[in-house]
Amino acid sequence: MIRGMGLYTADAVTPADDVRNWEAPGDGHPEPKLREFKEQCLATPGSFIWLGLFEPTRAELEMVTDVFELPRLQVEDAANTAQRPKFEIDDNGHGLALFKMLDYVDSTSDVITGQLAIFVGPWFAITVRFGQIGDLRNIRQRLATSPELRAHGPVAVLYTVIDLAVDGYLVVSDEVSADVENLETEVFTSDRTATTTNSIYLLKRENVEIRRAVGPLVVWAHDAVGERLAWVPDGLRAYFRDIGDHLLRVGDTVESTDGLLMTMLMASTSLQDLQQNRDMRKISAWVAIAAVDYMPELHQPWGYPAILTMMGTACVLLFRAFKRSGWL
Secondary structure, eight states: OEEEEEEEOSSOEEEOTTGGGTTSTTSOOSHHHHHHHHHHHHTSTTOEEEEEEESOOHHHHHHHHHHHTOOHHHHHHHHOTTOOOEEEEOTTSOEEEEEEEEEEETTTTEEEEEEEEEEEOSSEEEEEEESSSOOOHHHHHHHHTOHHHHTTTHHHHHHHHHHHHHHHHHHHHHHHHHHHHHHHHHHTSTTOOTTHHHHHHHHHHHHHHHHHHHGGGHHHHHHHHTTOOTTSOGGGHHHHHHHHHHHHHHHHHHHHHHHHHHHHHHHHHHHHHHHHHHHHHHHHHHHHHHHTTOOOOOOSTTHHHHHHHHHHHHHHHHHHHHHHHTOO
């Protein structure tokens, strides 16, 4: 569905009227209204359209593809929620950027994932969002109150959207790092439980979600930091460099967290094996002591007292020996 649309210039923002109701019964097909808005944009020098779609249907994507003349292969990528993050932006700053949106759930320590794609053209920016993460209302407000950003055209939308996504990566990676520190303390304390190893494995899976979102963007981040993106306007180079730096920071954090979790997993497993060995030694020691409790048939009247004395002495000696060796 269409979540929002507006005509942006350096001087003003003109939102489309009742854009969310265009597809309601009785309102007619939205395509003529989109084409009308397109003509208004093309007739206004220095303007661009920002169209926001949320979980669009195949028919809605076809309509937008026809009106804005989007590459169909890129549209298919934007509609695929399993698509790998990527940047396909040419030297003119036109093309597709697709990345994952991340959020952290405090109550369950889960990392949940959404997807956001943005098409950038000479006179338009189209965002396609899947999942509840990545509400763009604040971004629209930010752009509406910043003539400096709007002056850079559709690339300004790309910048603000990427900035939102990367800020989310920073928050989620910091939260996961805090969980790792808490779990690390638990691993090396006497309060360790049987669920500790399982918790490490689950946290490792959450870290993988961050890696899947950030990993494919690391090369692009290096280009942004090195200011090798020819399509970035001079006025936005510092901002894109900052985004690239944050992406690289998250990438480093993900790698170090993964290594630490692997070490913790190995340590937890070793400590469990050590505890099991200790338990087995104790069981073996008590079995050895109890084995002395075997009494053969006796034929002498003093046999019972003698064998009881021998059993007691043997048990005491075994107990002392096992105690000194650490088995008990």
